[in-house]
Amino acid sequence: MPSNAEAAEIFRNIGDLLDVLGERFKPEAYRRAARSIDSLTEDLGRIAARDELDTIPGVGEAIAEKIREYLATGHLAYYDRLKKEVPPGVAEIMRLPGLGPKTARRFWVELGIEGPAELEAAIAAGRLDSVKGFGPRKIELIRDALAAARATPGRSARLPIETAYPLAERIVRALRERSARDRAEIAGSFRRRRETVGDLDILVTSDESEKVFDAFSLPEIGEVKMRGPTKETCVLTNGLQVDLRVVEPKEFGAALLYFTGSKDHNVHLRTIAKDRGLKINEYGIFRGDERLGGATEEEVYAALGLAWVPPELRENRGEVEAAAKGPLPPLVDAPDLRGDLHVHLPPSAGTAEVDRLLADARRRDLAYVGVVIAGFDAEGHPWTLGSPALRRIVALGDGNPRVLPCVETTPEGKVPLTPGGTPEYAIARAGPSEESRGSDGAKGPPVRVVAHLSGDGDAGGRAGLAIARAAKAAIEVGPGTERFDSNWARVARESGTALSVPTGLGAPPDDPLGPIALGFARRSGAGAADVVNAGSPSAREARKRRSTSSR
DNA sequence: GCCGTTTTCGGCCCGACTGTTTTCAGTCG
Numbered sequence: 402m403p404s405n406a407e408a409a410e411i412f413r414n415i416g417d418l419l420d421v422l423g424e425r426f427k428p429e430a431y432r433r434a435a436r437s438i439d440s441l442t443e444d445l446g447r448i449a450a451r452d453e454l455d456t457i458p459g460v461g462e463a464i465a466e467k468i469r470e471y472l473a474t475g476h477l478a479y480y481d482r483l484k485k486e487v488p489p490g491v492a493e494i495m496r497l498p499g500l501g502p503k504t505a506r507r508f509w510v511e512l513g514i515e516g517p518a519e520l521e522a523a524i525a526a527g528r529l530d531s532v533k534g535f536g537p538r539k540i541e542l543i544r545d546a547l548a549a550a551r552a553t554p555g556r557s558a559r560l561p562i563e564t565a566y567p568l569a570e571r572i573v574r575a576l577r578e579r580s581a582r583d584r585a586e587i588a589g590s591f592r593r594r595r596e597t598v599g600d601l602d603i604l605v606t607s608d609e610s611e612k613v614f615d616a617f618s619l620p621e622i623g624e625v626k627m628r629g630p631t632k633e634t635c636v637l638t639n640g641l642q643v644d645l646r647v648v649e650p651k652e653f654g655a656a657l658l659y660f661t662g663s664k665d666h667n668v669h670l671r672t673i674a675k676d677r678g679l680k681i682n683e684y685g686i687f688r689g690d691e692r693l694g695g696a697t698e699e700e701v702y703a704a705l706g707l708a709w710v711p712p713e714l715r716e717n718r719g720e721v722e723a724a725a726k727g728p729l730p731p732l733v734d735a736p737d738l739r740g741d742l743h744v745h746l747p748p749s750a751g752t753a754e755v756d757r758l759l760a761d762a763r764r765r766d767l768a769y770v771g772v773v774i775a776g777f778d779a780e781g782h783p784w785t786l787g788s789p790a791l792r793r794i795v796a797l798g799d800g801n802p803r804v805l806p807c808v809e810t811t812p813e814g815k816v817p818l819t820p821g822g823t824p825e826y827a828i829a830r831a832g833p834s835e836e837s838r839g840s841d842g843a844k845g846p847p848v849r850v851v852a853h854l855s856g857d858g859d860a861g862g863r864a865g866l867a868i869a870r871a872a873k874a875a876i877e878v879g880p881g882t883e884r885f886d887s888n889w890a891r892v893a894r895e896s897g898t899a900l901s902v903p904t905g906l907g908a909p910p911d912d913p914l915g916p917i918a919l920g921f922a923r924r925s926g927a928g929a930a931d932v933v934n935a936g937s938p939s940a941r942e943a944r945k946r947r948s949t950s951s952r
Numbered sequence: 953g954c955c956g957t958t959t960t961c962g963g964c965c966c967g968a969c970t971g972t973t974t975t976c977a978g979t980c981g
Contacts, residue, residue, distance in 0.1 A: 419953095426964060430953040461954050499970090501979050536972055589981090602981080629969055634980095644981075646968095660981080664965090671965050676958085682966065 405445050408471055409438040411480055412464070417492045418483040420502035421509070428502075433459035436665065440716060442892045446472055458665070458717060490516020497546040507532075521547050559597035560641055562590075562920075563880035566913035569601055572619065572643070576605055579616045583607045584653060588660035592712045594920025596886045600642040602660045610647035617645055652684045655695035658702075659683040665717035666710075673705050673721070681705075713887075713923040732923040733902065735915075737935040740769035740802065741904040742850050743877060750790040755797070758907045762802045765904060769803040776809025809853075849874030850901045850933065854885055862889035866898065875899040875933040878925070879918035890925030899933045900925070 416431035437459045438445065448454055449472055454465035471477045488509070494517055495505035508514040511532070514523055524544055529535050569587050576585035586592070589602035607613050614633045626634040626642075633645045648656040659667065660683065674681045679688050685695025686704045694700030699709045707724040711732055714720040723729055741762070746754055755772075762770045772794055775785040785791065797804045851869040854861035862885055869876040878890045878900050885893075890900055902922045905915025922932060929935040 424953095427953050429964080433954080459954070463953060499979070503978060534972065534977080539971060542971090600981090627969065632968065634969095659966095662981090664981085668965065672955095675965095676956095680966095684967095 403445075403471060403475055405438050405441055408445055408468060409435040411471065411477060412438065412467075414492070415480055415483060417495060417502075418487045421487050421491050421495055421506050422483075423502070423506060430459065431464070433665065434464045440718065440888075442888050442895070488515035490519070493517055494520055497543070497550055499542050499546055517547055517550065559599045560639075561880065562594065562596060562598050563913035563917050565591065565598050565601065565641060566917060567911035568621065568637070568639075568641070570911045572601070572617075573603065575619065576603070576613070576617065579613070580607065583613075584650070586657060588657055589662065592661045593663065593715055594713050594887070594917065594924050596880070596884075596888075596921075598641075600644060603643060603645045604653065604656050604660060605645065605647050606650045606653050607647050608649065613647050614645065648683070651696050653695075654697035654699070655681070655685045655701055656683045658698045661712050661715060663716050666715040666721065669717050669721045670701075670705060670707075673707075677705065679704065711923060713920055714926065730928055733919070733927050733929045733932045733935050734923075735919060736766075737929040737932070738765075738767070738902060738904055738919075739936040740767050740771070740805075740934050741906045742771040742805075742807070742901050742934050743852055743903055744770055744772050744906050746772060746786060746790055746907075748784065749787055751787070752789055752793040755790050755793045759797070759800070759802060759804070761907050765906070767802050767904065767906070769805055770906065771805040771807045773809055774806045777811060781811070850877055851875070852877035852901070862886070862892075865889075866893055866896075869893070869898050870896070875901045877901040877903060877918075878921045879903055880913060880921070885921075887921040887924035890921055890927065894925050894927055894931055900927055900931055901933050902935065 412431045412435040416428040416435065419431065420428040434457070437457050441448070441457065445454070445468055448457070449469055454460055454468055455462065460468070467477055467479060491505050491509045491514075494500060494508060494514070495502050497517070508520060508523075512523060512528060514520050520543070523529060524540060524547075529540050529543075569591055573585050573587055577583075584604075584606045586604050587601055588604055589598065589600065591598045591601055605613050610631055614628060617633070621637045621639065622643075623636045623638045626636060628634075631647050634642065635645075636642050646656065646660065658670075659681075671681055674686065679686055679693070681687075681701060686693045686701045693704045702709050702724065707721065708728045710720050710724050710729065713732065714729070720729070744758065746758065758770065758772070773786070774791055774794060775783065777783055786794075794804050794806050849869075849872050851865050851872070851874050854865040865876055865885060866889065868874070876885055876890075876893055876898055878885045878887075879902075880886070893900060900922050903914055903918045905912050905918070908914055
């Protein structure tokens with residue numbers, strides 16, 4: 402059965418080929434369908450079996466028919482025909498940075514250039530020098546793009562968000578420290594907490610853009626690609642592109658909304674605006690020349706008759722329709738997290754490390770901490786925490802926060818020997834998967850949590866979810882090779898499997914685990930009630946009241 | 953090719969920036 406990703410890739414390629422052929426609106430239509438298919442949480446085959454392909458946003462009659470043909474035969478006649486019509490190298494030229502469909506088409510039609518190698522030869526032979534619209538600077542840029550593409554073939558890969566996170570946080574912190582008055586925020590897919598980011602979009606309020614750009618000088622910045630009055634683009638030494646934009650405070654909300662996206666979410670908002678005789682751009686929302694708002698995102702949504710939409714949900718998957726009916730149900734948030742069910746200490750940890758962990762937990766107002774004291778490693782060998790830490794953990798027991806000793810078991814539930822007392826609950830590790838079982842510190846039945854999935858991406862998610870379902874366990878969401886990402890979290894939620902959200906307890910300030918795991922849970926649409934280590938807002942309020950009254 | 957609580961046809965986001973330009977096309981996000 403062909404995968405969704407393969408189908409999406411084909412439609413993206415069709416979009417590129419149609420672009421080169423000079424089609425006006427079809428390319429974007431195919432790419433939109435590809436984006437929709439990528440964000441599905443269900444196999445196309447199952448949707449097709451229910452005859453519901455046309456419920457996918459951007460998929461109409463023609464593309465639905467193509468999906469059916471592809472599912473049935475593994476081929477797409479239309480795609481094969483386009484590939485015959487357009488040399489594959491022409492689409493390759495189109496994808497070079499700074500070039501596009503128009504340029505690639507001109508090279509192909511006017512000069513007979515059918516690929517990057519031929520383009521390189523043509524430049525060397527001076528064949529571009531006499532072509533209208535190609536001055537020396539442009540030719541130089543094309544030569545650079547060709548050289549860069551040859552040096553690192555198959556690049557322009559998106560970066561895992563957890564890789565970009567520490568750097569992004571450092572950049573935005575540096576910008577905030579520059580001026581107490583100005584705001585700085587990272588927008589784009591980083592703010593939406595997508596699993597990967599293509600670049601960083603950073604917004605800063607200031608009336609002195611030059612000074613912001615000048616202050617924006619980190620050791621990681623490789624080259625400044627361009628700098629205009631309001632925008633600077635640079636490339637970091639690790640290849641990540643950073644767009645820095647300076648806006649006025651009264652425009653900040655509109656700009657944040659605009660640059661957070663997603664594209665499909667923005668297009669939907671614009672359509673609504675247009676229906677109401679309004680116009681949205683990155684400077685605000687307007688009726689004719691009258692400015693209706695733009696200082697905050699809420700103003701813009703409100704002018705459209707919509708409730709504010711959390712960034713993690715802005716993917717045009719029905720969130721706009723929901724926001725038209727009223728406030729969206731609250732997503733799980735950091736203050737909802739009452740404890741952490743899965744914390745590791747280094748094997749050599751002593752009492753000091755344990756106390757430091759608990760101090761961090763108190764700072765975060767956590768009621769309980771599950772610390773792994775024993776388990777199996779990836780080869781199936783048992784291990785235990787060193788005895789000083791172990792004794793400390795057992796001795797602390799019911800303190801504040803409450804310490805829950807926990808063991809990791811195999812997926813089959815095999816429990817390691819646990820010297821030093823009875824574990825409160827168990828995290829089991831067997832083969833590539835790991836399962837934890839615990840109590841959430843409250844009254845009620847023990848909670849089981851599945852974590853540490855195998856690094857196979859989809860296969861790991863599928864296997865982990867199967868174990869969680871069979872064991873009636875929760876499943877831990879988070880970034881990394883053992884990840885359970887937001888798409889899987891959505892599948893889990895839709896099937897009634899609870900999530901466990903790690904807090905990143907004990908980790909350094911820029912560690913991505915806690916914030917990204919929370920982001921993934923929110924992206925899946927989870928509220929506090931869907932998260933096993935979260936309390937309801939009312940319980941949180943009660944706790945807050947208790948703690949303030951006791952002070 | 954898709955889409956419609958004012959449309960089944962006629963629209964399709966829109967502004968910044970760059971390079972090559974005497975007024976704009978192409979690319980990007």
